[in-house]
Amino acid sequence: MAMPKEEGLDHTLAFLKEGYEFILHRRKSFQSDVFETTLLGKKAICLGGKEGAELFYDTDKFIRAGAAPNRLVKTLFGEGGVQTLDGEQHRNRKEMFMSIMTRNQLQKLDQLIEREWDRASEKWDEADQIKLYEASHHILMKAACGWAGVPLDDEKKRTEQMRHLFEAPAALGASHWQGRVSRSGAEKWISELVQQVRSGDLHPIREGALYVFSWHRDADGELLPAEVAAVEVLNILRPIVAISIYIVFAALALHQFPEEKKRLERGDGSIHRFVQEVRRFYPFFPATLAKVKKDFEWNGYQFKEGTMTLLDLYGNNHDPHLWEQPDLFRPERFLDWDKSPFDFIPQGGGDFGMGHRCAxxxxxxxxxxxxxxxxxxxxxxxxxxxxxxxxHSSMPSMPKSQMILTDIRKVSS
Ligand code: HEM
Incomplete structure (x- = not known):
């Protein structure tokens, strides 16, 4: 059976214009959770829906090596990182990441985050005007480095570098190149720390990413090359700083849906459900990418080896077949969510250990x-x-003002 196919030579411009909604628009018009299009001059399959997500995370059907475009690898990911691995190598590397995500470690991070919010807010004066986006970068970077055991030599410079890494992938011109420059600067910084850990000149906390990744052995029993260990430490620091985007969207939701804020203040709403709804409702990553491992057939459609395949992350979070009134902000919807690993997928789907779901x-x-x-x-x-x-097209997306706050006062406890 022929897969629904978008006519025309190339649809990259439409993807850039329609952004987060590109795949969902076509899923609706084809009335199909699978269709073929052409992106960056190449045939691409787009998948959505629960079944589509389940298929995408079948590691017998899809691989990640060679799937991500160069501009993503050179800025966001780094070379040799977990995102680009498959099979045993991926399982080994993913275990390394998940080994630092213990309950104890997560509690430590909580405390560090709270301490940095405290410290930052003590400095804010009622007369000050802050941009929440920027203020959060510093809070998150200090906490992330404390958690990972990374000594912060030049806080301002290093925080800027992290920000460039996640702002650059879709940027054009100078902003994109700035991301590449920041990646080599940040990798050099962390590689040197890895070497100091290995030579015994630096003794970071043993539970943190810097120590654990410096001494991790890959599937062949070898230590990771220092540059790769650095890429992986950055795979902890960078995305923690990127949570600033969600913090800004959370503040926007508190502002735009004041009744939800009141419920949280009164204690009869749940912060957890509010946070889940922020992650579902607002845009972050539009899609994730893989390549067909070997020819196979699914629901009568042919998937040819090597074909680029996109999973519709944003679209599944806004799919009217999966969510009632998906365009309403309604945290209470999570009261009866069945915890499927394939419908609510802002950070990928499937299994953490076996697949590429966000660590x-x-x-x-x-x-x-x-x-x-x-x-x-x-x-x-x-x-x-x-x-x-x-x-809904710039990536990452962000309120234009970056969320300005004034008259800031700390509530005395
Ligand atoms: C800021 C919010 C975040 C978003 C929206 C996000 C989103 C994602 C997405 C979409 C993927 C790819 C899933 C796939 O391809 O199947 C991913 C992978 C990953 N994320 Fe996150 N992430 C976030 C925060 C974090 C944080 C805080 C960390 C670390 C502390 C992290 C570490 C990773 C790693 C290591 C991977 C690669 C996993 C693998 O390839 O097996 N992310 N993330």
Whole structure:
């Protein structure tokens, strides 16, 4: 059977224009959770829906090696990182990541995040005006480095580098190149620390990423090359700083849905469900990418070896077949969510250990919970007139004003 196919030579421009909604628009118009299009001059299959997500995470059917475009590897991912591995090598590397995500370690991170919010807010004066996006970068970077055991030599410079790594992949011109420059600077910084750990000149906490990754042995029993260990330490620091995007969206939701904020203040709403709804509702990554491992047939459709395949992350979170009134912000929907690993997938789906689902999903949820609790219960602030609109095509997306807060006061405890 022929797969529904989008006519025309190339649809990259439409993808850039329609952004997060590109795949879902076509899933709706084809009335199909699988269709073929052409992106970057190549045939691409787009998958969505629960069944589509389940198929995408079948490691007998799809691989990651060679799937990500160069501009992503050179900025966001880094070379040799877990995102680009398959099979035994991936399982081994993923275990390394999941080994630091223990309950104990997550509690430590909570405390560090809370301490940094405290420290930052003590410095804010009622007369100050802060941009929440930028303020969160510093809070998150300090906490992330403390958690990972990374000594922060030049806080401002290193925080900027992290920010460039996640802002650059879809950027054009100078901003994109800035991301590449920041990646080589950040990798050099962390590689040197890995070498110091190995030579005994640096003794970071033993549970943190710097120590654990420096001494991790890959599937062949070898230590990772220092540059690869550095790429993986950055796979902890960078995305923790990127949670700033969700913190800004959480603050936007508190502002735009004041009845939800009141419920949280009164204690009859759940911060956990609020955070889940922020992750479902607002855009972050539109899709994730893999390649067909070997020819196979699914529901009568042919998948040819090597074909680029996209899974519709944003679309599944907004799919009317999976969510009632998906375009309403309604945290209470999570009261009766069945915890399927394939419908709510802002950070990927499937199994953490076997597949490529985000290693930092629990970290993200906890950091957001601590931050939302701080915004709701420990701070008072005004949201002045500003441009809070956000685009559905720029990636990552963000309210244009980056969330300005004024009249900030800490609630005395
Ligand atoms: C800021 C919010 C975050 C979002 C939206 C996000 C999203 C994602 C997505 C979409 C993937 C790819 C899933 C796939 O391809 O199947 C991923 C993978 C990954 N994420 Fe996150 N992530 C976030 C935060 C974090 C944090 C805080 C960490 C670490 C502390 C982290 C570490 C990773 C790693 C290591 C992978 C690669 C996993 C693998 O390839 O097996 N992420 N993330």
């Amino acid at each position: 930092g999903e629990w970290v993200t949820i906890q950091v957001m919970e601590v931050s939302v609790d701080f915004l709701v219960n420990k701070l008072r602030y005004t949201v002045p007139e500003q441009d809070l609109s956000y685009s």
